[in-house]
Amino acid sequence: MVSTIARHSQRFHSVLSHGEGYVCGLTGARFACSTVLLCCCSVMLPAAARPRIESLNFGFPLRVCSLLNPAAIYANNEISLGDVEIYGFDYDYTLAQYSNLLHSMIFNTARDILIEQFKYPEGLGKYDYIPGFAIRGLHYDVQKVSCTKFSLLGLVFHLPDEEVIELYGGTQHIPLYQMSDFYGKGPSLKQFMDIFSLPEMTLLSSVIDYFITHGIEFDQVHLYKDISDAIRDVHVKGVMYKWIEKDMEQYILHGDEIYAVLNRLVNHKKKLFLITNSPFSFVDKGMKHMVGKNWRDLFDMVIVQADKPNFFTDRRKPFRKLDDNGSLQWDKINQLEKGKIYKEGNLFDFLRLTGWRGSKVLYFGDHLYSDLADLMLRHGWRTGAIVPELETEIRIINTEQYMHSLTWQQALTGLLERMQMYQDAESKQVLLEWMKERQEIRSLTKNLFNPQFGSIFRTFHNPTYFSRRLVRFSDIYMASISCLLNYDVNFTFYPRRTPLQHEAPLWMDQLCTGCMKTPFLEEMVHIR
Numbered sequence: 001m002v003s004t005i006a007r008h009s010q011r012f013h014s015v016l017s018h019g020e021g022y023v024c025g026l027t028g029a030r031f032a033c034s035t036v037l038l039c040c041c042s043v044m045l046p047a048a049a050r051p052r053i054e055s056l057n058f059g060f061p062l063r064v065c066s067l068l069n070p071a072a073i074y075a076n077n078e079i080s081l082g083d084v085e086i087y088g089f090d091y092d093y094t095l096a097q098y099s100n101l102l103h104s105m106i107f108n109t110a111r112d113i114l115i116e117q118f119k120y121p122e123g124l125g126k127y128d129y130i131p132g133f134a135i136r137g138l139h140y141d142v143q144k145v146s147c148t149k150f151s152l153l154g155l156v157f158h159l160p161d162e163e164v165i166e167l168y169g170g171t172q173h174i175p176l177y178q179m180s181d182f183y184g185k186g187p188s189l190k191q192f193m194d195i196f197s198l199p200e201m202t203l204l205s206s207v208i209d210y211f212i213t214h215g216i217e218f219d220q221v222h223l224y225k226d227i228s229d230a231i232r233d234v235h236v237k238g239v240m241y242k243w244i245e246k247d248m249e250q251y252i253l254h255g256d257e258i259y260a261v262l263n264r265l266v267n268h269k270k271k272l273f274l275i276t277n278s279p280f281s282f283v284d285k286g287m288k289h290m291v292g293k294n295w296r297d298l299f300d301m302v303i304v305q306a307d308k309p310n311f312f313t314d315r316r317k318p319f320r321k322l323d324d325n326g327s328l329q330w331d332k333i334n335q336l337e338k339g340k341i342y343k344e345g346n347l348f349d350f351l352r353l354t355g356w357r358g359s360k361v362l363y364f365g366d367h368l369y370s371d372l373a374d375l376m377l378r379h380g381w382r383t384g385a386i387v388p389e390l391e392t393e394i395r396i397i398n399t400e401q402y403m404h405s406l407t408w409q410q411a412l413t414g415l416l417e418r419m420q421m422y423q424d425a426e427s428k429q430v431l432l433e434w435m436k437e438r439q440e441i442r443s444l445t446k447n448l449f450n451p452q453f454g455s456i457f458r459t460f461h462n463p464t465y466f467s468r469r470l471v472r473f474s475d476i477y478m479a480s481i482s483c484l485l486n487y488d489v490n491f492t493f494y495p496r497r498t499p500l501q502h503e504a505p506l507w508m509d510q511l512c513t514g515c516m517k518t519p520f521l522e523e524m525v526h527i528r
Helices: 033-042 047-054 101-116 122-126 161-167 197-213 220-236 239-246 255-267 280-290 347-354 368-379 389-397 400-419 425-449 465-473 481-486 521-526
Strands: 016-018 021-023 086-089 139-141 146-150 189-191 271-275 301-304 319-322 341-344 361-365 382-386 476-478
Touching: 101 122, 101 197, 101 220, 101 239, 122 197, 146 197, 197 220, 220 239, 239 280, 255 271, 255 280, 255 481, 280 301, 347 368, 361 368, 368 382, 368 465, 382 465, 389 400, 389 425, 400 425, 476 481
Parallel strands: 086 271, 086 361, 271 301, 301 341, 361 382, 382 476
Antiparallel strands: 016 021, 139 146, 139 189, 319 341
């Protein structure tokens, strides 16, 4: 009787990583990775298939550098910093990075608003924020009351196949027009793209769980609107700003590195500006905490309460000047002066008054739609996305467990593809066992990132819808603004040539993208 894949795969799983190759746990012999795979897999098929498998080339290099640098900057398009004369920044989650404690406070306050103002059941008070429960980029179906993760093809992931097919009329595919418009809002699907949306998704799940558990009937549309309004009140009414202003040390991260980035750019004769939706008093206190009381001297102009993304598309709102105390002035704005604070306004007046157009401007933000989409597609600015999750995901990718799981998963996929022509009973049984183990490994790999939704960037082998937007709306992306300190101000970023399905990888950097040591790392020594 043919042994099962689980029994045979023990040979692979008992192989221990050692130096440039591997040491077999059974014999003590050292092999290259590709040799081990061939030896382990060839015994799993009937004798007739073994000559075929032994001739296969799985494409695994004998020596692959496996470590990615969490402090690196990754390029979607070629961009030379030497051509950039003007640097622009968002504030929240771009210059100011916040601790996870802020999410708990947003969740708790919005939950209490639901109970006290919207008269939701008091039993909701027993629910607490769960860090790491949700990820950015999820879509929430208002009518079907479901949070889902989409691939770039519009396929639903996270839910079991049979549940997805039942929810969406016999298909896993959701038409693009339903998924989102230009800003991530479809007719019934809402995409959560900013980091502040993490507590909102967790609160949605908590309220729905309470209602279902207690058999309470509810209206899906009203539920979504009530929770959105409660979360909005936390921001609009200034509650969140007061928490942060009261304890900057607890909520704001990496302040010293922000000063180093801005000061370095100014010393290299770069012009800086800030466009944020936050109010001046809040920004002023945060920047004084991170950069110092003279932080405005670093910026050519500062624009607050800009109302992005409308700032980039609506020509109707003129700029208004604020005095040093943050009080509104009434005079007409005919020029934007260095060191002054402006409120509202629009990008068209900004371009007319500054002349800052095209690829000489590089703007950084964390929200792909509100911060970056219009600037890249409609105005030709270069854009940089701040993706704090990148650091955690790269550290997971660098683990031995992830690398081994992914390597074995790819080997099984190759075997299934190439060995499917064998249709005798023995071979069919082995193929079924391979399919089962492949699915188990895919689930295991997903769970390394997030047990509910997996990686923010991938749905198994496909990029997520979030990744699709990241590539479309940003020239470069990184975990934090401080990553700029690792590169010379004239550095040119080159995107990796990613092989298409009909192409073969030719160079090592296509097999281990980003594994090179980050240049200029020694420059960070002075600020850490």
